[in-house]
Amino acid sequence: MTSLPKPRGRLSEQVLAALADLPSTPVPAQPSAESEEDAALTLWILHELSYRGFADIDDRAERDPELFRLRCLLEDDLERRLRDRWPGRPEGAELGADFFDWVADHDGPSLARYVRADATETQVMDLLRVRSIYHLKEADPTSWVIPRLEAVPKAALVALQYDEYGVGDPARLHHELWARGMEASGLRPEYGAYVDEAPLEVLEQNNALSMFGLQRRLRAAALGHLAAFEATSSLPSRQLAQGLERLGFPAEMIGYYAEHVEADAVHEQLALREVCVPLAEAEPVLEPDVWFGAWSCLDLEARTARRLLDAWGVAA
Ligand SMILES: [Fe+2]
Numbered sequence: 339m340t341s342l343p344k345p346r347g348r349l350s351e352q353v354l355a356a357l358a359d360l361p362s363t364p365v366p367a368q369p370s371a372e373s374e375e376d377a378a379l380t381l382w383i384l385h386e387l388s389y390r391g392f393a394d395i396d397d398r399a400e401r402d403p404e405l406f407r408l409r410c411l412l413e414d415d416l417e418r419r420l421r422d423r424w425p426g427r428p429e430g431a432e433l434g435a436d437f438f439d440w441v442a443d444h445d446g447p448s449l450a451r452y453v454r455a456d457a458t459e460t461q462v463m464d465l466l467r468v469r470s471i472y473h474l475k476e477a478d479p480t481s482w483v484i485p486r487l488e489a490v491p492k493a494a495l496v497a498l499q500y501d502e503y504g505v506g507d508p509a510r511l512h513h514e515l516w517a518r519g520m521e522a523s524g525l526r527p528e529y530g531a532y533v534d535e536a537p538l539e540v541l542e543q544n545n546a547l548s549m550f551g552l553q554r555r556l557r558a559a560a561l562g563h564l565a566a567f568e569a570t571s572s573l574p575s576r577q578l579a580q581g582l583e584r585l586g587f588p589a590e591m592i593g594y595y596a597e598h599v600e601a602d603a604v605h606e607q608l609a610l611r612e613v614c615v616p617l618a619e620a621e622p623v624l625e626p627d628v629w630f631g632a633w634s635c636l637d638l639e640a641r642t643a644r645r646l647l648d649a650w651g652v653a654a
Pocket residue numbers: 476502512598
């Protein structure tokens with residue numbers, strides 16, 4: 339089980355205190371965070387109560403009404419910010435015909451390209467640590483969406499997730515492949531081990547995914563996010579595998595990325611053509627949110643890339 343992260347301000351401090359002593363320590367009534375990072379970490383902690391929980395924290399915390407209320411307020415704030423940044427559904431674009439070109443046109447700074455040819459071993463270790471926040475629960479946020487779908491998108495999404503979950507073999511589960519890669523690279527493989535190092539942008543990436551997954555209303559955004567995520571994975575995975583090879587990383591870590599070169603070339607087709615398009619055809623009112631989720635995926639990744647490249651002193 340995950341250990342609790344260190345607080346990053348007043349709000350996360352109060353929530354951690356409340357979690358340790360439910361229900362006697364009051365939960366703050368207003369999300370008056372000290373900083374965006376304080377708010378993002380608090381929301382990350384609250385979301386984790388619905389995933390694997392924390393060692394020493396009562397499982398009933400997940401449905402504490404005051405903690406849930408706080409989660410809703412923080413999610414509303416995150417959603418508002420994402421929607422404010424979103425330029426809106428691309429005019430005249432058709433989901434099935436134009437999505438991949440649209441993704442290609444919105445290519446942000448590429449960490450994978452940098453890793454392939456230029457990154458140092460220390461920089462790659464930085465990257466693996468912050469990526470571990472997601473990869474150790476890879477595919478889980480999207481699984482929340484499954485029971486909310488009709489037959490056609492549901493069957494395709496389950497086929498995709500079945501791959502992510504190792505086609506029935508626990509040793510092939512993508513988050514297990516990742517954990518083995520971390521361990522072989524001399525890094526900690528436990529879930530959430532490096533949350534304390536995650537910058538705001540990485541926390542927000544994870545929070546957006548959880549929020550899209552956990553709210554039925556946002557199911558189309560969750561699936562749009564999935565399609566954009568898969569569509570921007572195959573080529574970067576090849577570049578990352580090449581970079582890791584260049585630096586002499588262990589075969590387990592290279593293997594994780596190598597696995598994604600072919601898998602995600604298939605997943606992007608499934609996610610768009612058999613999940614998002616049928617969903618949008620069945621419920622046209624949801625179509626803009628497919629684009630919104632996809633755009634959020636690309637925007638949050640671009641922010642993370644800029645943050646890391648900045649920290650390494652590399653021009654994006
Ligand atoms: Fe995967």
